[in-house]
Amino acid sequence: MLGDTFTRSPLQERTRAVTKTVVYRLFMVAITFGVALAFTHDLSQAVNIGVATNLLKTGTYYVYERAWDHVSWGVEASTGE
Numbered sequence: 001m002l003g004d005t006f007t008r009s010p011l012q013e014r015t016r017a018v019t020k021t022v023v024y025r026l027f028m029v030a031i032t033f034g035v036a037l038a039f040t041h042d043l044s045q046a047v048n049i050g051v052a053t054n055l056l057k058t059g060t061y062y063v064y065e066r067a068w069d070h071v072s073w074g075v076e077a078s079t080g081e
Helices: 014-040 043-068
Strands: none
Touching (some): 014 043
């Protein structure tokens, strides 16, 4: 049963996943930067926090997104029409 759950091909191209990841992370960088600036009142620290946390989060989000793209659970099979 689980073998069928993880064997399907991705629904999207790798470039689409990368583009979605980058655009999403740009929004998150802005949010993280804003929150860090509000707490630290230091532009340099806010930039460092925004960049460091989001570099790590971008990589983990991409891997997570690609892994889920191979899971067929909850996805209806296409009829090819």
